[in-house]
Amino acid sequence: MTGILAGLRIVEGSAFIAAPLGGMTLAQLGADVIRFDDIQGGLDSDRWPVTKDGRSIYWAGLNKGKRSIAVDLRNPKGRELLTALITAPGEGAGIFSTNMPARGWLSYEELSKKRADLIALNIVGTRDGSAQVDYTVNAITGFPLVTGPVGHEGPVNAVAPPWDLATAYAGAMAILAAERHRRLTGHGQRIVLPLQDMALAATSALGYLGEAAINEVDRPRFGNEIFGTFGRDFRTRDGRYVMICIFSDRHVDALAAAGGFAEAFAAIESRTGHDLKTDAGRWNARAELCAVIEPWVAARTADEVGTALKKAGALWSPYLTFRELLQDKDAVQENPLFTVIDQPGIGRYPVAATPLQFGAVPREAPQPAPKLGQHTDEILSGILGLPDHEIARLHDEKVIAGPC
Amino acid sequence: MTGILAGLRIVEGSAFIAAPLGGMTLAQLGADVIRFDDIQGGLDSDRWPVTKDGRSIYWAGLNKGKRSIAVDLRNPKGRELLTALITAPGEGAGIFSTNMPARGWLSYEELSKKRADLIALNIVGTRDGSAQVDYTVNAITGFPLVTGPVGHEGPVNAVAPPWDLATAYAGAMAILAAERHRRLTGHGQRIVLPLQDMALAATSALGYLGEAAINEVDRPRFGNEIFGTFGRDFRTRDGRYVMICIFSDRHVDALAAAGGFAEAFAAIESRTGHDLKTDAGRWNARAELCAVIEPWVAARTADEVGTALKKAGALWSPYLTFRELLQDKDAVQENPLFTVIDQPGIGRYPVAATPLQFGAVPREAPQPAPKLGQHTDEILSGILGLPDHEIARLHDEKVIAGPC
Numbered sequence: 123m124t125g126i127l128a129g130l131r132i133v134e135g136s137a138f139i140a141a142p143l144g145g146m147t148l149a150q151l152g153a154d155v156i157r158f159d160d161i162q163g164g165l166d167s168d169r170w171p172v173t174k175d176g177r178s179i180y181w182a183g184l185n186k187g188k189r190s191i192a193v194d195l196r197n198p199k200g201r202e203l204l205t206a207l208i209t210a211p212g213e214g215a216g217i218f219s220t221n222m223p224a225r226g227w228l229s230y231e232e233l234s235k236k237r238a239d240l241i242a243l244n245i246v247g248t249r250d251g252s253a254q255v256d257y258t259v260n261a262i263t264g265f266p267l268v269t270g271p272v273g274h275e276g277p278v279n280a281v282a283p284p285w286d287l288a289t290a291y292a293g294a295m296a297i298l299a300a301e302r303h304r305r306l307t308g309h310g311q312r313i314v315l316p317l318q319d320m321a322l323a324a325t326s327a328l329g330y331l332g333e334a335a336i337n338e339v340d341r342p343r344f345g346n347e348i349f350g351t352f353g354r355d356f357r358t359r360d361g362r363y364v365m366i367c368i369f370s371d372r373h374v375d376a377l378a379a380a381g382g383f384a385e386a387f388a389a390i391e392s393r394t395g396h397d398l399k400t401d402a403g404r405w406n407a408r409a410e411l412c413a414v415i416e417p418w419v420a421a422r423t424a425d426e427v428g429t430a431l432k433k434a435g436a437l438w439s440p441y442l443t444f445r446e447l448l449q450d451k452d453a454v455q456e457n458p459l460f461t462v463i464d465q466p467g468i469g470r471y472p473v474a475a476t477p478l479q480f481g482a483v484p485r486e487a488p489q490p491a492p493k494l495g496q497h498t499d500e501i502l503s504g505i506l507g508l509p510d511h512e513i514a515r516l517h518d519e520k521v522i523a524g525p526c
Numbered sequence: 527m528t529g530i531l532a533g534l535r536i537v538e539g540s541a542f543i544a545a546p547l548g549g550m551t552l553a554q555l556g557a558d559v560i561r562f563d564d565i566q567g568g569l570d571s572d573r574w575p576v577t578k579d580g581r582s583i584y585w586a587g588l589n590k591g592k593r594s595i596a597v598d599l600r601n602p603k604g605r606e607l608l609t610a611l612i613t614a615p616g617e618g619a620g621i622f623s624t625n626m627p628a629r630g631w632l633s634y635e636e637l638s639k640k641r642a643d644l645i646a647l648n649i650v651g652t653r654d655g656s657a658q659v660d661y662t663v664n665a666i667t668g669f670p671l672v673t674g675p676v677g678h679e680g681p682v683n684a685v686a687p688p689w690d691l692a693t694a695y696a697g698a699m700a701i702l703a704a705e706r707h708r709r710l711t712g713h714g715q716r717i718v719l720p721l722q723d724m725a726l727a728a729t730s731a732l733g734y735l736g737e738a739a740i741n742e743v744d745r746p747r748f749g750n751e752i753f754g755t756f757g758r759d760f761r762t763r764d765g766r767y768v769m770i771c772i773f774s775d776r777h778v779d780a781l782a783a784a785g786g787f788a789e790a791f792a793a794i795e796s797r798t799g800h801d802l803k804t805d806a807g808r809w810n811a812r813a814e815l816c817a818v819i820e821p822w823v824a825a826r827t828a829d830e831v832g833t834a835l836k837k838a839g840a841l842w843s844p845y846l847t848f849r850e851l852l853q854d855k856d857a858v859q860e861n862p863l864f865t866v867i868d869q870p871g872i873g874r875y876p877v878a879a880t881p882l883q884f885g886a887v888p889r890e891a892p893q894p895a896p897k898l899g900q901h902t903d904e905i906l907s908g909i910l911g912l913p914d915h916e917i918a919r920l921h922d923e924k925v926i927a928g929p930c
Binding site: 126127129138139143146147151165168169170171172173174176179180182183184186230249253254255257258259260261262263264265266267268269270271274276277278279280281282283284287288291292294295296298299300301302303305306307309311312313314315316318319320322323324325326327328329330331332333334335336337338339340341345346348349350351353355357363364365367369370400401402405437438439440441442443444445446447448450453454457458459460465468469471472473474475476477478479480481482 | 530531533542543547550551555569572573574575576577578580583584586587588590634653657658659661662663664665666667668669670671672673674675678680681682683684685686687688691692695696698699700702703704705706707709710711713715716717718719720722723724726727728729730731732733734735736737738739740741742743744745749750752753754755757759761767768769771773774804805806809841842843844845846847848849850851852854857858861862863864869872873875876877878879880881882883884885886
């Protein structure tokens, strides 16, 4: 291990996105992250998308670079093994992350009896412990009712799950904060992170609750427009879409240069009195800006539009499908973030490393996700010091399992 | 300071969401986070939403609990002061976070001349340093073309910015990872985090690139349905919407109990051969499930539906507007996450603390965002040790500014 987090060991009992992605984030930075699952697999072991023969591409994406141990979670002997693993000695060990119900043997109270300075991150649904997922949390945030086309009735759900992503990275951060605290004081602790509170805190940070409270308005749907400045999608002659934004003076000038809009923009300013160098001016003149830009984009191919915007240094981007993104040279094919790896049972495809570049250590290439139980024996031997005959007996008794 | 990150000091040169929210995350955990801005304010100082008299609710939301210093960034003397501040001695100090162009005096090379063990997080647009925002990054991820109603033509943008959120929390985590490394080795470092790479790494983690590569399909739009299991919105008799999901066996049974669907679900299983206790079975039988649930919801009020689902322990949630969320007892009004604070110039409203609950320290109530330059004098005096007459001279020369 040569990553920035070399020396840390996290034991993870997890499923779905938030907890697994938090652990993977630490694994891709060099921590030894051990995910345990029941010998039957976790709740997410078959989660879609899957390959034609049913292997979970989803699971492979969210568990890269971890080690896997498979244990019968209903067997008291299996629970004892995992308790020993979670609470094993070592300066950088004794860290547990879970979004399973942290009750009974998995509770902080029980586990910390075996290691007093244990750090345990419990990701829960709501603060009172009831189940929630990104989709149910998102429904109450208010965002689905302002997302989607103007005139659409009803909610529009997010596909990229914002609250799972936030919880994953904030949870990983919390583990490092607690590990710092332990290093300074010697004390471990339990950390509780409710997915719902994560979403509510972010919604508060983004100003939506403040706007509702102070201005006493429910913001309407603005479709693809960026509220409070200028930005939206445009359709090209060849039926493609581009996103064009203005966030600063420089972007106004660049966009004007790209399309030859300088005179038209000046005319908008003098006709409407809106100053395009301000957020408010751009927002209030957005229909007029659109009337200038839309026909220019519509008369050109995506290539022509992109070339002009790029040359002028405008703030823009094409819309891509997932397959187009996969083939995109700059974003994927020639991006050092990606490495083509062989994911056993699934195949060879480009997979991302951590997006973080630490100057002190080289970025590690992404590693495949483990097979279920791939590291059962080496973990029991290497960390718990179990002799081979004992491991063999545990296999015979079906307390543990290796890879199928 | 009693938070879990007490003793850390981060100096931040930032605007918009990712860098400010990352800093605020650390501030709400007890770090001393000092945001510097030009005496004219930052690019985001007037960002919408704003109050009726133009005060930015957005800025207030993203900069809570920080200290503010206002300096003329074009004045060499101002730059000297900030360089001294960023590189000031102290074990937990010497940490800089920015999404400004980290060139010239703000480059790692220049700053680390004054403090060799400096940690600097540079959030950039793309890996080659060109500008990007959440909206342009999102366009290439593929998500906008699969978000929104089935049959809709063209992209649907996210309103909650997933990549800014991810970058904020991953950036905060990276600072703690580098601080750990510095404590262990004595070495500082530069960290580069491209917003675009963050989005691409998450898109890869979530399996979308793997699906495109291995199955060679572009996933179509599925509207509000959760791909690969059962979940979607339903409209109640009184015109409200609820999200209902199934992620496990338990959720199937709970939903069946709530609506009296046990027989109907069994009939679906025997008629179609799909096992509703599997992800694939639920997904493939989603039209049949919908045909059972939809009329039940449509015949009842939101209150009736919610009461039944809650009682049965189903996985569900109502959709709320921002104003409804603000008034919601459980989520906001009686949630200890929120405290009503007085944000100077804006007013009193409920504001979120950190969603993280660390067992070792009490959660700190949220603090207001500072006024621009509110702490200029105390920072120059307290950290740089400047005498009062020197600070007065800097004010006279308009190198620095206090609050207006």
